[in-house]
Amino acid sequence: MLLAITAGGCFNLAAQQDNTPLVDPVSPIAIKLNTEVQPTVLPPVSLEQTSKARFAKTASFDSDSVVKIARRLAQKPYVTLTDPLPPGLAKISYDEYRDIRFKPEASIWKAEGLPYQMQLFHRGFYFQDLIEIALVEGKQATHLAYNSEYFSAGDVLSQRLPTEDIGYSGLRIHYPLNSPAYFDELMVFQGASYFRALGKGSDYGLSSRGLALNTAEPEGEEFPIFRAFWVERPNTDSNLIVVHALLDSPSVAGAYRFSVRPGDNTHIDVEATLFPRIDLVKVGLAPSTSMFLHSMNGRQNTDDFRPEVHDSDALLILNGRGERLWRPLANPKQLQVSAFMDNSPQGFGLIQRERSFEAYQDLEAHYERRPSLWVEPVGNWGAGEVVLTEIPTDSEIHDNIVSYWKPKQAIAAGSEFHFTYRLIWGNEPEVDDGTVIVARTASGRADIAKATPRRLFVIDYQVKEGNNDEIPVAQVQSSAGVITNVVISRQPKTNGYRLAFEMDPQDAELIELRAELKFTGPRDVETWLYRWTL
Template sequence: MRQNISRRGFLKSASLLALGGTLLNVARVVPAASKGLRLGRGQVFSYDALIKRAADMAKAPYQSPPKPRPDIVQQIDYEAWGNIRFRPDYALFADGPSAYPVTFFHVGQFFQKSVKMHVLEHGVAREILYSPDYFSMPKDSIARKLPNDTGFAGFRLQESRKRDDWRTQDWIAFLGASYFRAIGALGQYGLSARGVVVDCAEPTPEEFPDFTEFFIEGAQKENHPVSIYALLNGPSLTGAYRFSIRRTEGVIQDVEAVLFLRKDVARLGLAPLTSMYWFSEAEKRQREDWRPEVHDSDGLAIWNGNGERLWRPLINQPFAVTSSFADKGPKGFGLMQRDRSFENYLDGVNYERRPSLWVEPLDDWGPGAVQLVELPTDDEIHDNIVAYWRPEAPARAGESYRLRYRLHWLADEPYPAHVARCVATRIGRGGQPGKPRPKGVYKFSVEFAGAALDPLWGDTVKAEPVVTASSGTISDAFIEPVPGTRRWRAIFDLTPNGSDPVELRLYIRGNGDALTETWLFQFRERPTA
């Protein structure tokens, strides 16, 4: 995955750039996509040329993206920003030729940097020039004081023009730093993806590189890919991205990224995902909230290079905690929302419909680790979960990385395992009902569901839980069916030895074979109220 970009690619880019003067006459033709929008002068574009730009930028000092009139933008708070809406009639591709129109976000208090937008047709890119006329806003909006060259904060793809509701329904959005998100198969936004992670959960402040320019090439038909190209810039690195995005049952997004490091990076995270987890059935504290559960994702799933399926329930940690799952050539990983029962949320914000997001490497990523960062939170407004791939080799200045992967924004994993999966983790006091409960002993009930457990209903399979702990003592382990369901649960008691966290590992074995994925959990004692 880590490699030097070939000289042939640079030469190809240089050749295309040299043709610019010849092709600019063609570029002056007004494209069909531009109705109602003001466009800049045409420039020849290629992905190879974008890669060269990123490589050249990495050799120069970092320059932050422009922030138009910070004194005004800072006053466009969340409520004021929400009242500024892009007029659909001005949408890029509103009348074709692409199947999916594009609308744009205004700058505001939380999105203060302006991002250049370009429409790309027939290898020619034209910048989409900002105008306040594109937006409807209240007459007294502070945004009316911004200059005419303010620029946009981001963009989103609307549903197909064949749909009557395309003006109000979108399916993928790029907004803020290098963040982007898409709806899943259940038609709801939730967690986000990012271009890259730089020094997350390090002693030094995290760095948030920006997508500073986008080049948008429409899809001629529904189900055909929309191509998005993006230039990334940050104090420690630069990058060029190519997204091929298809609107399917959910959203499928092929990503190609080339990164160049300006500086050493202590923690480089590739193909990162960001989500929110407050509490679930596993660890809700007394009187924390009236709802049973609140989370965009409830666990990290990993299909490692050896073929083992792992499930790590998310935890609202008391402080920043990073867990590392070493691997070589992973088959995939993702932040999943497995609990789809409305009764477990009882909220109108549709947590039961939030998408799961799976990362599928499209080439060999070599040795490294899937890392999970869990930050503490006391509310649902904070994204406190990050998962990404960290290469084993140190990230040094002058290095370059090229990687390809596919993002699956769906309701579930795109490649279901043949073993049963974990569907609930419950923790309580250890010991037996009706008897004095021993202090400092905790009971775990881990529920599994799937066809692989069907033989347990007969007498042909001898099954048992396989439980290990990094410290402490495991006792009273057994399995039993969950009444009224087709689920089985593994139950055991843990007696910790000291205050250090305990790494737990569990699966159900039948006739010598694993019948379930491997459940992982990091347990630490903490106050219950």
């Protein structure tokens, strides 16, 4: 899913039926190895002759280089970097922008036979900002200046590509993820501080961000941007690639280091240091952004042939007490924000648990192949809360779900705030044998007599590699309204249980629900949480 950043939020530029990077008609990019055509080697343009690089310069480089740049940047007032595109490119259309494609034969490191290749995104359309890129080898960084020979343009684009160093709008990393014979698109950095990655066998879905500021606040969200990237040359005998990034915004500067290891699940270790210019009060660490249109627990106003449409179906939290919380997502009528207080969380993330084609019935979007994104804090993150923001939407092209960690204490201006976490793209976290997890949530009318009728909730549970011999006791709590007709029974299709109950909202317009299964002995069971709104 490709994101365009606006003053009010983000939305998907590519329709879900396409599900491709904006600049290419096919995704993932598959570059065949060992072709008979010899690759074209296109060296970067000389920095000294053409580049106006401010950050990703040709210079010595070490592990602290980006941290030092961010520290110096934060000591000065924020300056909007204005690097206008040539007039012909500044106002090109969506179709014209898609017509500018990176030449696969020009991929960085292609001629060297390394385990990774890198391609670049052109500037234009919504991606106007100049992003600087440097290649790092040993202790030396070399600025990668814009080169029009890296790109081809078809018949749609009527403008000539520039010759001066206009920079890029982002980059993407390729790796033979699914087959040794092809370099698949593995990871993309493009648009503000957004990035996304894939595990083996998955398609692009939700995105991550470097930082979230003032999300869903009346004063408007602030979108920090990755101004520059330093990409380390990968080793021939390792599947590790390291990307450094410089973050900047009116409120904060920061240095990020991404250590990427692809696989069935792709692991990205993130080390970040923030240098706030102001007190960061409404800050979100390790934010994720996804799309939820409807599922079987929210189809009241849906006219769609597909049973479910979403990139993620729930927020999963493993809190500091070891409790597993499963919160199905919603597409509310009004914006809503939920906060789950915790101390030293073990993990949280937006999960796509429903993996059957039958649940979506979409031959083009294939939502069953969208990755989950799990966040594992490294070290003690202290007190705070996992925040979930759900924004109303009537279209699957909009990303309307945001989750992140909000520290209890503001990050003070002038301080240096370091945090580390791991992102896992692909499957959701494994659970021990015998663990009872939520397999499905559905809801509907329980009667037709009232203007605001009772709601029927049906929750299916699955026992992972265990038995469902014991029928547990079901406890359902609500913050308002009245709960009746609580029934728990075996669910043979999921090797688990089905919990059903009715809820009469009475005069309430918002109700928090909580369901737990109690067994006679110790057993790991997910706690089901839900917010019902009128």
